Amino acid sequence: MTDQSRWQAVQGRDGAADGRFVYAVTSTGIYCRPTCASRRPLRRNVRFFDLPEAAEQEGFRACKRCRPTESPSPDVTVQRVREICRFIDQERDQGADGSPSLAAIAAKVGGSPHHLQRTFKRLMGVTPAQYGDARRLARLRQGLKQGESVTNAMYDAGYGAASRLYERANGQLGMTPASYAKGGKGARIGYSITDSPLGRLMVAATAQGVCFLSLGDDGHLIAELGREYPLAEIVADEIVLGEWVRTVVAYLEGAIPHPNLPLDVQGTAFQRRVWQELMQIPAGMTRTYSEMAERISGNPMARRAVARGCATNPVSLIIPCHRVIRGDGGLGGYRWGLDRKRALLAGEREQRKKQN
Numbered sequence: 297m298t299d300q301s302r303w304q305a306v307q308g309r310d311g312a313a314d315g316r317f318v319y320a321v322t323s324t325g326i327y328c329r330p331t332c333a334s335r336r337p338l339r340r341n342v343r344f345f346d347l348p349e350a351a352e353q354e355g356f357r358a359c360k361r362c363r364p365t366e367s368p369s370p371d372v373t374v375q376r377v378r379e380i381c382r383f384i385d386q387e388r389d390q391g392a393d394g395s396p397s398l399a400a401i402a403a404k405v406g407g408s409p410h411h412l413q414r415t416f417k418r419l420m421g422v423t424p425a426q427y428g429d430a431r432r433l434a435r436l437r438q439g440l441k442q443g444e445s446v447t448n449a450m451y452d453a454g455y456g457a458a459s460r461l462y463e464r465a466n467g468q469l470g471m472t473p474a475s476y477a478k479g480g481k482g483a484r485i486g487y488s489i490t491d492s493p494l495g496r497l498m499v500a501a502t503a504q505g506v507c508f509l510s511l512g513d514d515g516h517l518i519a520e521l522g523r524e525y526p527l528a529e530i531v532a533d534e535i536v537l538g539e540w541v542r543t544v545v546a547y548l549e550g551a552i553p554h555p556n557l558p559l560d561v562q563g564t565a566f567q568r569r570v571w572q573e574l575m576q577i578p579a580g581m582t583r584t585y586s587e588m589a590e591r592i593s594g595n596p597m598a599r600r601a602v603a604r605g606c607a608t609n610p611v612s613l614i615i616p617c618h619r620v621i622r623g624d625g626g627l628g629g630y631r632w633g634l635d636r637k638r639a640l641l642a643g644e645r646e647q648r649k650k651q652n
Contacts, residue, residue, distance in 0.1 A: 299600060302344045305330045315369040318345050320356040322604075327351040332362035343600060346419045347374060349381040353422070353430045354564050354601075377419045379405050380412065384428045395428030418594040421601065422565045430565035485525055486533025488541045489514055493548045494636050499541045500530075505558030506540060509611045511632050524610065544613060550643045553579040555614050563608070566592075570605030577619040580648030582641065584623045607631065613640075 297305070297316065305313035313330040320327035321337045327348065328334060345351040348358060348365045358365050369375055383404050387396050398409035401424060405412070416424050485507060487500035498517040500508035508524055510517055521530060540557055547555040563571065569592050577583055583591075585599035592602065606617035612631060618640045622628045630637035 298597060299344055302330070303339060303342065306342070307336065309333075315367045316346075316371065316374075318348050318351055318364045318367075319343065320345060320351045320354070325356055326359050327356040327364060328359040329362045329364040329367045332359055332364075334359065334361055343604065347378055347381070349378060349427075350420045353420070353427060353434075354566055355434075373415060374419065376405055376407070376412075377416050380416055380424060381420075381427065384424060385431060387428075395425045398424065414594070421593040421595075421598060422569060426565045426569070483525070483528040485521070485528045485530050486537055487518075487521060487530065488532070488534050488537040489517060490541055490545065492545050494632070494639065497541070497544065497548075499537055499544055501537060501540065502560045504560035506611055506614060507560045509544070509613055511636070547613070548640075548643070550647050553644070553647050554616070557614055559611060559614065561610050561615075563605075566601065567605045567608060570602055571609060571615045574606070574609070574615050574617055574619065577616060578648075579616075579619075580641075580644040582619050582621045585620055585628065586623050588620055603628070616640075619644075 297313075302313070302317055302319065304310075306319055309331045311331055315329075318327045318329055320343045321341050322343060323337065323341045327345065343351075343354075345354075347369075348367075352358070369378070380401055383401060384395055396404075398413055402409045402412055413423060416427075420427055422430070483502060485500050485502055487498055487508075489496060489498045491497070492511075495511050496513055496517065498508070498510050498512075498521065499506060500521050508521055510520055512520070543552070543557060544555045546552050561571070570588070573588055573592055585602050586596040588602045589598035590596045592598070602620070606620055607629070609615050609617045612618070618630060618637045620628065627634050627637050
């Protein structure tokens with residue numbers, strides 16, 4: 297089904313569409329089956345997923361009214377992928393350290409490991425191992441937010457040892473689990489604001505790397521950083537961040553092809569896949585949202601999910617979401633306006649000509 301036909305099914309509460317997909321509402325964080333009796337959302341706030349599990353790994357919660365997780369699917373392939381998700385979750389609940397191997401999954405649900413991996417990634421947007429990582433991290437976050445000790449939350453989430461927890465979770469949390477348990481309190485973020493060819497530029501970073509980058513006036517930038525990290529200690533740090541800021545400005549001035557800096561960003565498994573793919577686009581080149589979706593999930597119709605992954609990128613410029621355009625050649629959207637997107641692409645193309 298195309299997104300348009302799915303939207304028509306949602307508007308008409310088409311019973312034949314139940315089990316074939318779910319829709320999620322970004323303004324509420326809830327996902328529903330197509331026949332849900334709840335008030336219809338605006339189209340721009342709607343995302344579609346083939347499976348409830350795919351919506352949940354993106355952070356959406358099941359509607360308590362229509363209970364979309366209880367909706368069976370007539371598609372055997374979808375049923376098999378959902379069975380894999382349940383198997384991975386069961387293994388985690390039983391204390392397994394890490395996700396089951398592809399061989400173990402194939403033995404459980406049948407089929408070849410390669411085919412299962414390809415099918416799972418096409419429908420879920422991530423591999424079984426990435427799905428398992430995201431689910432464990434979500435369970436860890438939930439436990440810490442509910443006041444569990446780091447040790448109890450660690451074992452409940454399926455991390456078999458503290459070393460595994462800190463190895464796999466720290467970069468995704470953006471801080472230590474102990475700090476995350478306090479709502480981020482104790483994390484220290486330094487920032488620096490300077491002039492750039494595109495206006496006032498803020499670069500903010502933890503000890504691990506750049507966690508935030510934005511353009512605007514000084515008051516807006518400081519307020520935006522505070523909203524992003526409300527419980528962190530935020531301080532001006534012109535000296536330590538000076539070199540990183542100069543690197544970003546040099547890129548905007550066309551002196552270097554790309555700002556290669558360490559990053560400390562958080563995101564879902566699918567968002568990280570989008571960001572990783574963005575980093576693979578050469579400076580001065582572009583890809584369409586459909587091409588990105590095809591490369592990430594094997595499904596070019598997942599372009600709306602890719603567009604959201606670009607829009608939620610907290611360090612634009614370093615993760616170059618401006619290099620993604622519409623299929624008809626139009627620029628599409630950009631958080632800082634199309635004039636800046638156009639200027640960034642023009643500058644990169646000029647830099648590419650100089651190198652050649």
